[in-house]
Amino acid sequence: xxxxxxLIEEKxxxxxKTHLGALTAARQDRESEVYALLFGNHAEACxxxxxxxxxxxxxxxxxxxxxxxxxxxxxxxALCFAMDVFRLDALLGVAGQVGKDMLARVASLKGAPLVLxxxxxxxxxxxxxxxxxxxxxxxxxxxNVRPWILGIRPNIFxxxxxxxxxxxxxxxxxxxxxxxxxxxxxxxxxxxxxDVSEANIIISGGRPLGSAENFRIxxxxxSVLGAAVGASRAAVDAGFAAHAMQVGQTGKxxxxxxxxxxxxxxxxxxxxxxxxxxxxxxVNNDPDAPIFxxxxxxxxxxxxxxxxxxxxxxxxxxxx
Amino acid sequence: xxxxxKIYVCVKHVPDTAANIRPLGGTAFDxxxxxxxxxxxxxxxxxxxxxxxxxxxxxxxxxxxxxxVAASTLRTALAMGADRAxxxxxxxxxxxxxxxxRLLHRAISLDGSPDLxxxxxxxxxxxxxxxxxxxxxxxxxxxxxxxxAFSMAEGRVAVEREIEGxxxxxxxxxxxxxxxxxxxxxxxxxxxxxxxxxxKKKEIRVINQADLGLPSSVPAVxxxxxxxxxxxGRGRILEGDPEKMVRELLRLLREEAxxx
Ligand SMILES: Cc1cc2nc3c(=O)[nH]c(=O)nc-3n(C[C@H](O)[C@H](O)[C@H](O)COP(=O)(O)OP(=O)(O)OC[C@H]3O[C@@H](n4cnc5c(N)ncnc54)[C@H](O)[C@@H]3O)c2cc1C
Ligand SMILES: Nc1ncnc2c1ncn2[C@@H]1O[C@H](COP(=O)(O)O)[C@@H](O)[C@H]1O
Numbered sequence: 001x002x003x004x005x006x007l008i009e010e011k012x013x014x015x016x017k018t019h020l021g022a023l024t025a026a027r028q029d030r031e032s033e034v035y036a037l038l039f040g041n042h043a044e045a046c047x048x049x050x051x052x053x054x055x056x057x058x059x060x061x062x063x064x065x066x067x068x069x070x071x072x073x074x075x076x077x078a079l080c081f082a083m084d085v086f087r088l089d090a091l092l093g094v095a096g097q098v099g100k101d102m103l104a105r106v107a108s109l110k111g112a113p114l115v116l117x118x119x120x121x122x123x124x125x126x127x128x129x130x131x132x133x134x135x136x137x138x139x140x141x142x143x144n145v146r147p148w149i150l151g152i153r154p155n156i157f158x159x160x161x162x163x164x165x166x167x168x169x170x171x172x173x174x175x176x177x178x179x180x181x182x183x184x185x186x187x188x189x190x191x192x193x194x195d196v197s198e199a200n201i202i203i204s205g206g207r208p209l210g211s212a213e214n215f216r217i218x219x220x221x222x223s224v225l226g227a228a229v230g231a232s233r234a235a236v237d238a239g240f241a242a243h244a245m246q247v248g249q250t251g252k253x254x255x256x257x258x259x260x261x262x263x264x265x266x267x268x269x270x271x272x273x274x275x276x277x278x279x280x281x282x283v284n285n286d287p288d289a290p291i292f293x294x295x296x297x298x299x300x301x302x303x304x305x306x307x308x309x310x311x312x313x314x315x316x317x318x319x320x
Numbered sequence: 321x322x323x324x325x326k327i328y329v330c331v332k333h334v335p336d337t338a339a340n341i342r343p344l345g346g347t348a349f350d351x352x353x354x355x356x357x358x359x360x361x362x363x364x365x366x367x368x369x370x371x372x373x374x375x376x377x378x379x380x381x382x383x384x385x386x387x388x389v390a391a392s393t394l395r396t397a398l399a400m401g402a403d404r405a406x407x408x409x410x411x412x413x414x415x416x417x418x419x420x421x422r423l424l425h426r427a428i429s430l431d432g433s434p435d436l437x438x439x440x441x442x443x444x445x446x447x448x449x450x451x452x453x454x455x456x457x458x459x460x461x462x463x464x465x466x467x468x469a470f471s472m473a474e475g476r477v478a479v480e481r482e483i484e485g486x487x488x489x490x491x492x493x494x495x496x497x498x499x500x501x502x503x504x505x506x507x508x509x510x511x512x513x514x515x516x517x518x519x520k521k522k523e524i525r526v527i528n529q530a531d532l533g534l535p536s537s538v539p540a541v542x543x544x545x546x547x548x549x550x551x552x553g554r555g556r557i558l559e560g561d562p563e564k565m566v567r568e569l570l571r572l573l574r575e576e577a578x579x580x
Contacts, residue, residue: 073462097466097483104453105463113418113540116449132546133341133445137349140544180494181462184478189486197484201579243468243504244486249337249444250359250503258579269337279577280552281569287557295555297572299565309562313570 001031002123005083006055007093007102008038013045018094018198020053020159025152026092027054027162029123035059035086036166039068039075043168051166053159058168059086063175070183076105078173083110083147085171090123095151096197107149115141116151117253119276134249134272153276154198155255190242193219194228202256202274204230204247205240206264208303212240217304218262221311224318230254230274232264248273262303266291283307325378325435327368328428330455331397332358333390334445343546347414357393360440362400362508363501367470368438369401370506379403381431385410385423391524398519399511405524406431408532414446416539421454426532434459434496436477441466441500452500462493465500 004026009016026034036055038046043060050058061082065074079102083091091106093099095117107114119138120129126148132139196202203225205218215229222229231241233248247254249269259277264270266282266289274280282295283306292298299306335341339353357365365382372378382397382405384390394405408427415423428434437459439452449465456463468488469480477493482502511519556572558565573580 100449101465104450107450108421108453108457111418111457113416114448114450115541117447127544131447131549133335134337134447135549136341137343138547138549139446140547142542142544143540144538144542145540181464181497182492183489184492185490186483187480187488187490189482189488192486195485242486244482258573258577272337275549279573279579280555281573282555292557293554294551296552296577297569298555298557299569300557300559301562301565305562306566310566310569313563313566317570 001033002029002089003033003035003087004123005035005037005086005088005091007079007091007099008036008046008050009094009098010038010042010046013042015046015049016094016198017159018096018154020049021155021157022092022094022152023050023053023055024160024162025121025157026123027160028121032123033057035088037061037079037082039063039078043170047166047168051164052161054162054164055166056164058166060168060170062170062172065175065177071178071181072101072105072183073178073181074175076102076109077175079106080109081173081175082171089146090148090150092150092152094154096154099151103149103151110147110149112147112149113143113145114149115143117153118150119153119156121150121152131275134268135275136268153253153255155200155257156276189244193222196228196230196245196247196254197252199228199254200256201225201227201258202230202247202254202277203227203260203262204232204264205235205262205303206232207234207238208263209235209240215241217307217311221307221314224311224314232270261291261295262307264291265289266294325371325376326432327371327378327380327436327438328434329361329365329368329380329382329397329402330424330437330439330451331361331365331382331384331393332440332443332445333384333386333393334358334443337444343548347543347546349546351413355389355392357396358440358443360442360444360501360503363503363505364438364440364499365397365400365402366506366508367499367501368436369509371436371472381406383424383427384408385415385420385427387411387413391526394524395519396511398522398524399516400509401515404522407524407526408529409526410529414543416541417448417450417454418540421451421458422534423529423532424451425455425458426534427527436472436496437461437498439465439498439500441502452498456498459496459498461497463498463500464491464493466502467499468502468504470499470505
């Protein structure tokens with residue numbers, strides 16, 4: 001039997017939705033025992049949802065350090081200890097920015113193999129798939145030594161209910177405090193809207209948006225769609241959108257259910273960030289735009305007419 | 321010459337992101353495409369050069385692990401302004417990150433004792449996202465990556481890094497430390513012709529991987545195969561009146577694609 005730890009991020013007792021998909025990924029192997037690992041005091045609040053999505057055990061990790069959020073190095077050592085104590089063969093997490101950082105710290109401390117942003121995982125053979133060369137190729141990799149440390153791309157594994165009864169184990173990790181790295185502050189950026197990295201629907205704008213003000217038409221559409229607003233690098237570099245909104249090679253990698261690209265030409269670097277979206281819609285006024293060659297649905301037209309029309313159509317559908 | 325501060329910058333020789341990558345079966349791909357310095361590593365190198373130019377008297381050493389051809393990326397680093405460069409020469413294109421981390425650590429340790437190690441936030445070829453952390457553990461230094469703002473004073477480094485939800489962490493670390501650069505940190509300089517001429521005279525020390533004396537072992541992660549990622553192909557194109565188009569789109573998204 002393999003024991004798989006799943007690193008769960010929560011906020012105020014609410015488990016981030018993409019993390020339930022990580023439980024599903026761990027559950028693929030029916031024989032495995034799945035340990036949901038989380039820091040802090042919200043294990044009880046999270047228990048219901050964690051056991052519904054397949055956790056067998058819930059480990060509440062506590063540290064001597066009263067503010068482990070500010071000390072990622074302390075959290076990483078605590079996780080390493082927890083992996084030893086519960087004899088975990090693998091640690092799985094979601095490869096968002098916070099997850100990637102923690103999984104890489106743990107893998108490095110353990111000298112263990114790490115694959116981040118996995119698109120597919122076979123827990124029986126230790127064979128995983130991930131993107132190489134900005135999404136242009138898919139690499140099949142095998143992890144040859146244990147423990148395996150793996151991060152899945154957000155939204156790649158849809159969460160599936162698989163009810164269990166999970167007991168809560170509290171683990172007090174005897175980690176000495178280290179102050180050599182401190183998170184002093186967390187600042188809110190300027191984009192305002194919800195984050196693209198874990199959004200299920202994204203509507204993005206490119207260079208022809210022309211100004212920050214014009215992004216309003218995307219924001220209006222996003223609010224009726226329940227979507228986050230993204231941008232191409234051309235739009236970000238021109239100052240129309242915040243860097244946090246950039247999708248692509250040098251921006252965020254996203255895997256939403258639906259990606260709507262408005263006035264975006266379809267460069268390889270943009271596709272590097274959104275290639276694994278389930279459905280891609282392109283709005284472009286040039287019939288020869290490269291993006292029409294690699295989308296599911298293309299709307300040929302002026303985005304300044306098409307996007308407001310979409311917002312209206314969605315709005316009237318909602319009103320009914 | 322005596323330098324007060326030693327900065328090592330890890331740079332990787334990778335295919336240009338605009339290049340078409342053609343898998344040739346197994347783990348091979350057509351390597352005749354254009355290669356460049358990993359774009360994030362340019363931000364790392366630029367930061368190192370700015371620290372040197374701010375009057376700290378730093379020496380900037382560019383280090384790479386790669387095939388003999390990777391020397392051309394080191395030449396670029398020297399043209400941008402690195403003082404010297406080290407190539408750890410390997411035979412294969414793909415290397416496991418555990419191994420690459422060890423090689424970089426050994427090569428740098430044998431050369432000197434770093435006050436700062438700068439890297440990119442990730443390689444654009446293998447997208448490992450881990451070398452800076454592995455170096456951090458091997459050198460016993462704190463690490464922060466995805467860094468878009470950097471300052472250094474009196475044995476402490478302060479950085480900002482992007483995380484989820486448009487949030488940025490402000491992190492303080494003791495030195496020496498490892499910093500992984502991201503876009504936004506600075507604007508990397510373009511070497512001029514005279515810079516490139518001067519770079520020809522600078523030293524690139526070549527060390528064979530075998531001569532670093534690391535025991536060879538099974539790779540922790542092994543590349544089994546590389547395949548072209550499927551493209552979606554040409555989409556269904558709708559034309560005509562915007563109102564009609566969006567109605568048809570919504571119908572398709574609901575009934576055919578089932579994503580709404
Ligand atoms: C190392 C590197 C990293 C990069 N990283 C990224 C990245 O992370 N993300 C990214 O996006 N790019 C990235 N790029 C840049 C990328 O190569 C492209 O330059 C960029 O994506 C183009 O942005 P765009 O599609 O918005 O603009 P354009 O290429 O100018 O395309 C605009 C499109 O909008 C259409 N259009 C014009 N007017 C209208 C209208 N009124 N209605 C509808 N359609 C209209 C045009 O036909 C055209 O197809 C990177 C480049 C490099 C070299
Ligand atoms: N072979 C290599 N030689 C030199 N530096 C490397 C190498 N591989 C990775 N790096 C450095 O580590 C960073 C992160 O790489 P990775 O962990 O492979 O995504 C890169 O931006 C480089 O700065």
